[in-house]
Amino acid sequence: MENQKLADHESLDLHEIINFKTLCLAKSKLMQGLVFDHDLRALMQKDVEQSMQALGELQAVYKRAPFEAPVPQNRPTPILN
Amino acid sequence: MNLIIEALTGMDALSDQVVAMDLLISAKSGIRNYAMAVTESGTPEIKEMLTRHLEEALDLHEQISAYMVEKGWYHAWDTNEQIRLDLNNINTALNLPIL
Amino acid sequence: MNHDYLDPINSLHMPELADTTFAMDLLLRAKEGVRNIAVALTESASPDVRNLLRNQLMQGIAMHQEIKELMINKKWFHPYELSEQYKLDQLSANNTLMIGKMNLFPVDTNRKGMFDRTPDDH
Amino acid sequence: MNYALHEVLEVHELAAFKTNCLTKSKTMKALVSDQLLKDIMQQDIDVSTRQLQEYASILSNAKQ
Numbered sequence: 001m002e003n004q005k006l007a008d009h010e011s012l013d014l015h016e017i018i019n020f021k022t023l024c025l026a027k028s029k030l031m032q033g034l035v036f037d038h039d040l041r042a043l044m045q046k047d048v049e050q051s052m053q054a055l056g057e058l059q060a061v062y063k064r065a066p067f068e069a070p071v072p073q074n075r076p077t078p079i080l081n
Numbered sequence: 082m083n084l085i086i087e088a089l090t091g092m093d094a095l096s097d098q099v100v101a102m103d104l105l106i107s108a109k110s111g112i113r114n115y116a117m118a119v120t121e122s123g124t125p126e127i128k129e130m131l132t133r134h135l136e137e138a139l140d141l142h143e144q145i146s147a148y149m150v151e152k153g154w155y156h157a158w159d160t161n162e163q164i165r166l167d168l169n170n171i172n173t174a175l176n177l178p179i180l
Numbered sequence: 181m182n183h184d185y186l187d188p189i190n191s192l193h194m195p196e197l198a199d200t201t202f203a204m205d206l207l208l209r210a211k212e213g214v215r216n217i218a219v220a221l222t223e224s225a226s227p228d229v230r231n232l233l234r235n236q237l238m239q240g241i242a243m244h245q246e247i248k249e250l251m252i253n254k255k256w257f258h259p260y261e262l263s264e265q266y267k268l269d270q271l272s273a274n275n276t277l278m279i280g281k282m283n284l285f286p287v288d289t290n291r292k293g294m295f296d297r298t299p300d301d302h
Numbered sequence: 303m304n305y306a307l308h309e310v311l312e313v314h315e316l317a318a319f320k321t322n323c324l325t326k327s328k329t330m331k332a333l334v335s336d337q338l339l340k341d342i343m344q345q346d347i348d349v350s351t352r353q354l355q356e357y358a359s360i361l362s363n364a365k366q
Contacts, residue, residue, distance in 0.1 A: 006226055007157040013220035014229075020216055024209050031202050036195035040203055043250055047206065047243060054236050061229055097336045104346065107323050109222040114319055116218030116237075118312040120211040120244055123252075123259045127309050130356055131316075132241060135218070137349050139234065142222060144342055150225070157225035259306045 004064065011065035018058050025051040098154050098170075101145060105155075108142035197275060200256045200268070207251060210244040310364045317357040324350040 006014070028047045035041045062068075115135035122128045149155035156163040217237045224230050251257035258264035324347065331343045 004226065005158070006229065007224075008160050009157070010220070010224040010226060010229055013223045017216055017220050017233075020213065024213065027209065028206065031205070035199055035202050037199045037254065039250055039254070040199055040206075043247060044202075044206065046246075047210075050239060050243065054239070057232055057236075061232060097334055097339055100330050100334050100343075101339055103326065103330065104343065107326070111319065111323070112218050112222050113215075114316055116215050118309075118316055119241055120214050121312045122306075122309040123248060124305050124309060127305065127313065127360065128245065130360075131312075132238075134316075134353055135237075137353070139221060141342075141346055141349070143230065144345075146225065148338060148342060259308070262307060 005066050006061070006064045008066060011062070011067065014058060014062050014065065018055065018062060021051055021055045021058065025055060098152070101149050101152070101154060105142070105145050105149060108138055108145055111138040112142060197272070199254075200251075200272060201276075203247065203251050203254075203256055204272075207244070207247045207257070210240060210247055214240045214244055305360070305364050310361070313357055313360050313364075317354065317361065320350055320354050320357065324354060 025048060028044045028051065032041055032044050032048070035044065112135065115131060115138055119128065119131045119135055122131055146155060146157075150157060154166070156166065214237065217233055217240060221230065221233045221237065224233060248257065248259075252259070256268070258268065327343050327347050327350065331340060331347070334340050334343065
């Protein structure tokens with residue numbers, strides 16, 4: 001079961017969730033530099049830690065998507081003028 | 082199903098599948114509705130109740146989709162097979178006589 | 181209110197304003213996350229994926245609750261006094277509209293040329 | 303009223319949805335021949351009945 005491929009539709013939903021979680025993590029991480037209130041900052045840090053854990057778990061499952069492919073070191077084409 | 086209606090509609094073989102599909106769709110929209118409601122509620126009593134109902138809806142969805150997979154009415158891992166089945170069902174629905 | 185972002189008058193109560201915005205953003209993201217995971221759950225078939233998502237769903241609901249309680253404690257959010265909430269809504273909308281009218285980034289922001297090679301290449 | 307307005311509205315929506323589901327499950331169970339499906343539906347009827355009773359009590363609490 002652990003290594004079984006995922007169904008098409010669940011892979012697509014994982015794609016949505018992983019992108020959403022990635023954005024959330026980036027935002028919570030960066031916004032910590034902008035907040036004033038200590039409690040809010042602590043809660044954001046908690047969210048960062050939970051999100052990192054969750055994102056790692058999602059990535060591990062996403063490896064079983066039917067469209068899985070080797071991941072390169074960088075984006076293939078740099079966006080230049 | 083009532084024998085006369087079965088004979089009239091030709092739905093004798095399909096009826097359980099239609100009912101199961103209806104239940105699956107209800108369970109799905111139930112989960113979505115509950116997720117909306119949970120994030121709108123603040124009173125602990127209501128939040129606790131809705132979270133419990135959300136879990137019950139997830140259980141129902143799990144049960145009915147496993148049942149449909151087992152019956153061969155739902156092909157989660159084989160999109161082509163699912164499409165073939167969908168087209169079949171569409172045709173059956175289109176060809177139902179209007180009573 | 182004026183359109184000059186360097187005018188010190190605009191920094192009055194800034195920490196409060198900024199934090200309410202960030203907290204509201206965090207709350208909306210938590211809410212959106214719960215809904216997204218619930219939708220994904222209705223589409224997932226593999227038992228271990230379902231388990232993972234279900235745990236994350238419950239964690240998301242707890243996080244949403246925690247953020248909401250923080251915001252209520254700090255008086256940034258008033259779900260039970262709708263007129264209080266109304267005042268906050270209008271105030272932050274007005275404030276953000278004012279920021280929207282400011283020319284915050286007057287210089288060219290195209291910094292692309294700085295990222296096309298590693299430092300060693302220079 | 304001891305609840306926030308928006309949560310009462312949510313519960314109202316859910317109650318309408320669940321009422322519909324319960325009515326459908328109760329009537330459609332009669333059309334089903336497979337025993338396993340019948341069992342699942344009976345379970346859904348039981349759970350929905352309890353849930354609806356909970357909504358009814360919240361809604362009557364919320365009524366001013």
